[in-house]
Amino acid sequence: MEDAVSVAGAPNGKPADVSFIRKLLRMRETGLIAIILVLFIVMSFASPYFLTWVNMRAMVMAFAVEGIVVVGMTILLISGGIDLSVGSVTALAMVIAGWLFLNGVDPWVASAISIAACTAIGAFMGFFVTRVGLHHFIVSLAIMVIARGACLLGTGGRPLGLFTLPPEFKFIGQGSIGPIPIVIVIFLVVVIGFDFLLRRTTMFRKVFYTGSNEKAAAYSGIRTKRVVFFTTTLCSALCGVAGIIYMARFGSAQPTFGIGMELNVIAAAVIGGASLKGGSGTIFGAILGAVLLSVVSSSLALLDVSVYWQDIIRGSILLTAVSIDHYLVKKRA
Amino acid sequence: MKQIRQPVLFRNFEQIGLAMTDDVILKISNLSKSFGPVQALKGVDFELRKGEIHALAGENGAGKSTLMNIIDGILQPDSGEIYLDGKPVVISSPAVAQKLGIGFVHQEIALCPDVTVAENIFMATTNVSRSFLMNYRALEKRATEVLGQLGDIDPATLVRDLSISHQQLVEIAKALTLDCRVLILDEPTAALTEKEAQVLFKIMRRLAGKGISIIYISHRMVEIFDNCDRVSVFRDGKYITTRSVAEIQPDDVVNAMVGRVIDELYPRKQSDSEKTDDIILDVRNLSERTRFKDVTFQLRKGEILGIAGLIGAGRSEIVKGICRLEGDVTGEVSLNGRQLFLKTYRDSISEGIVYLSEDRKGDGIFLDMSIAANVSALKLEQVATPLGLIAGAREEAQAESLGKRLNLKYGALSDPVSSLSGGNQQKVAIAKMLSVNPKLIFLDEPTRGVDVGAKAEIHRILRNLASSGVGILVISSELPELIGVCDRVLVVREGRISGEVTGAQMTEENIMHLASVGAKATIH
Structure with a gap:
């Protein structure tokens, strides 16, 4: 993964052209890798279970699906937006697909409909942001509550057991190719694919222009509203994809799934270098942020730290990362 | 062009000696200030007498604003002393400056748009007020008194609903309410009509009569020579000289400001052989609902066309309307003889018409x-x-x-x-x-916030582009720039083209007259 990214990052292969900003980002990414490695070393001494295959697999599985949402969130943050509804929309994806399946719809068709519905929710938010002119924060806050309500309404508040899901469908969430779980394959495809798109395509360059300075982008003839509409929709669509994978993995649709997910996802993106002001961020960095949070969670669990402390520590990590980010931005200006 | 002429002010001057020290209210001595590697002020001296109107002249970047910001406590000097009434003072913040009796009307309007005029005027008073509740009725009454001398502004209106010139007057009113001994006015007339400016000058003289000292910053020589007692010139962060306006001519001040023959700042004008009748841009009866009306003009191949006008007169709005950046525009626009039907700025870009924003960091x-x-x-x-x-x-x-x-x-x-x-x-x-590869470029304040060297370079670039057949239209608030760079200048007043000047008619006086009073007939 690292190889693919660094190749994409230096399209000219001219080391002399490495800019200050890129150095800075690379520094941040190297810094994250270093922190993660240190955690690994410390934990491998602290807990005999940490470096086991089972634990590694569990850790990767824990952030892989959420990682797909992190990708959507990072792109949205780069364009200057934010989405608080990711957890609810992911849950709603499970609920819609699960409900349709229980009512006799083919699971693949149900999944397609569910992802389409999530995309429509994103488009709906995009409409309120770009046409009505409301802030992302408010719109997604409202959708967060509405989608959660819809989940509870559709299920009566109880998880939908989907025991009859065909095995080939469950394979998405539970199967593996050789030693590698399918979930991780999907995750890597999404991450590498979007990382490439973000770095190299004109379409996604416009996302950076828009987030960096929306007015300047408009004054360069970029249809910034379309860009924001697109990134908002994309984020929800990726939530839909994540929801379906979760459903395949758990074999059930849980209406209360993903509460607080937005914190994790935004934290990962910001720790990885995305700015809440828009205009900067990388997929690679955001995924490293997700890895870090996941390693911390796993470590704390293995060390028998109380769940309540875990939240306090996660929150503190976020605060520290954002402070560093703010300091660096101020230093640059 | 390379003749080096010694600026006139260097000829035989001694700094005005200050025989009567009690006369001096504010004295700056050997003040320096750096921003990183840039030294904005280099050992500057300055003296302000009691009850005088003292003009500060200097180009952008000469150090005037830095000096004023230090006097107002916004910036701290690296070294040097400030004396008020002969006593050394440290002005650590604008609040301290206010306590010392120093008031500052900034060039940029810094009002709260969503509260009333009265509340804005008494913002500072409210800030130090000990009473728990706001007494709006008393505020409005006092605001009416202050505003009465300035113009017809209702103290109960929201600032956002005022025109730019009225907002500027509110800024001035705000400073007048402070009980100040030193009042700094930074280009207060930039957004005012001539009539409003005259009212302001009258007030300035009355304040000076009461013993208040006024530091007046302006680029307009006429204003300085008509209304001020003395003028101090700054250049490249250095103090050059202080003279009584009675003993010198505007040209002397300009030469001292620039420190060299002005010709070098500006490229050559369009040569006769470059004059053609080929029209690049033909605008007819361009109107926008509220911002401008019946704008008609042509831009010919090879010329640099300027647009002058007061802030808020509609200069930027007209060109933004042409390239469909903003506004609901009607009228005809033709490029190289072909009528255009642009809907968005993207259409404009693909036709080769581009706009360089006046606000580089904000949207450029x-x-x-x-x-x-x-x-x-x-x-x-x-x-x-x-x-x-x-x-x-x-x-x-x-x-x-x-x-x-x-x-x-x-x-x-x-x-x-x-x-x-x-x-x-x-x-x-x-x-x-x-x-x-544009066919036509609109440049809005192309050299704002740019140092003199780069300024001259940008001007040369514009001339080369014009010579190569690209249509160049320049909007600028700096009249010397328009006069120096353009071959023809259109003047906009209150959303209409009030006149056009070319050749020898391109003077600050003519342009200002058209911009503030307007004229039916074109000056030729």
Whole structure:
């Protein structure tokens, strides 16, 4: 993964052209890798279970699906937006697909409909942001509550057991190719694919222009509203994809799934270098942020730290990362 | 052109000696201030007498604003002393300055748009007020008294609903309510009509009569010579001289400001052989609902056309309307004889009409993005494969060749634009315009916040572009710039073209007259 990214990052292969900003980002990414490695070393001494295959697999599985949402969130943050509804929309994806399946719809068709519905929710938010002119924060806050309500309404508040899901469908969430779980394959495809798109395509360059300075982008003839509409929709669509994978993995649709997910996802993106002001961020960095949070969670669990402390520590990590980010931005200006 | 003429003021002057020390209310001695590597003030001296109107003259970047910001406590000097009434003072914040009796009317309007005029005027008073509740009735009554002498403004209206010139008057009213001994006015007339300006001058003289000392910053020589007692000139962060306006001529001040013959600042004008009747841009009866009406003009090949006017007169709005950046516009626009039906700015770009924004950081460039990414922003397709992949090498090559053409100074093309100086940032913004090989460029304040050297370079670039057949239209608030660069200047007043000046008629007086009073007939 690292190889693919660094190749994409230096399209000219001219080391002399490495800019200050890129150095800075690379520094941040190297810094994250270093922190993660240190955690690994410390934990491998602290807990005999940490470096086991089972634990590694569990850790990767824990952030892989959420990682797909992190990708959507990072792109949205780069364009200057934010989405608080990711957890609810992911849950709603499970609920819609699960409900349709229980009512006799083919699971693949149900999944397609569910992802389409999530995309429509994103488009709906995009409409309120770009046409009505409301802030992302408010719109997604409202959708967060509405989608959660819809989940509870559709299920009566109880998880939908989907025991009859065909095995080939469950394979998405539970199967593996050789030693590698399918979930991780999907995750890597999404991450590498979007990382490439973000770095190299004109379409996604416009996302950076828009987030960096929306007015300047408009004054360069970029249809910034379309860009924001697109990134908002994309984020929800990726939530839909994540929801379906979760459903395949758990074999059930849980209406209360993903509460607080937005914190994790935004934290990962910001720790990885995305700015809440828009205009900067990388997929690679955001995924490293997700890895870090996941390693911390796993470590704390293995060390028998109380769940309540875990939240306090996660929150503190976020605060520290954002402070560093703010300091660096101020230093640059 | 390389003749070096010693500015007249250097001929035989001694600094005005201050025989009567009690006369001096504010004295600045050997003041220095640096911002990083840039030394904004180099050992500056300045003396303000009691009850005088003292003009400060100097180009942008001469150090006037820095000095005033130090006097108002916004900035702290690196070294040097400030004496008020003969006693050394340390002005650590604007609140301290206010306590010492120093009031400052900034050039940029800094009012709260969503509260009333009265509340804005008494913001500082409210801030130090000990009473728990606001007494709105008393506020409005007092505001009416202060405003009464300035103009017809209702103290209960919201500031956002006022015109720019009325907002400026509110700023002045705000300063008048402070019980100040020293009042600093930074280009207060930039947004005022001539009538309003005359009212302001009357008030200034009355205040001076009461013993209040006024520091008056302006680029307009006429205002300085008509209304001020003395003038101090600054250049490149250095104090040059102080003279009584009675003993010198406006030209002397200008020469002292520039420190060299002005010709060098501006490129040659259009030569006779370059004069053609080929019309690049033909605008007829262009109107916008509220901002401008019946605007008709032509831009000919090879000329640089200027647009002058007071702030808020509609200069930017007209060109933004032409290229469909904003506004609901009606009327005819033709480019090279073909009528255009533009709907969006994108259409305008694809026709080769581009707009360089007056607010570089606000909407002109992407500060935190690379130079190359800034230059390519207008038409990414030019540096991308048909599939929409950006070809990094092509993008850099584009930036490199345009950078060379504009003499852009940079470290690496992948550096963020924020790492460049103001002048070079502006060149990146211009490179962005040139990346699409435009047929017509609207430049709004093309040299704002740019140092003198880069300014001259940008002016030369404009002349070369015009000679090569690109239509150039320049909007500027700096009349010397318009006069120095343009071959013809249109003057806009209250959304209409009030006149046009060319050749020898291009003087600050004529332009100001058209901008503030207007004229039925074109001056020729």
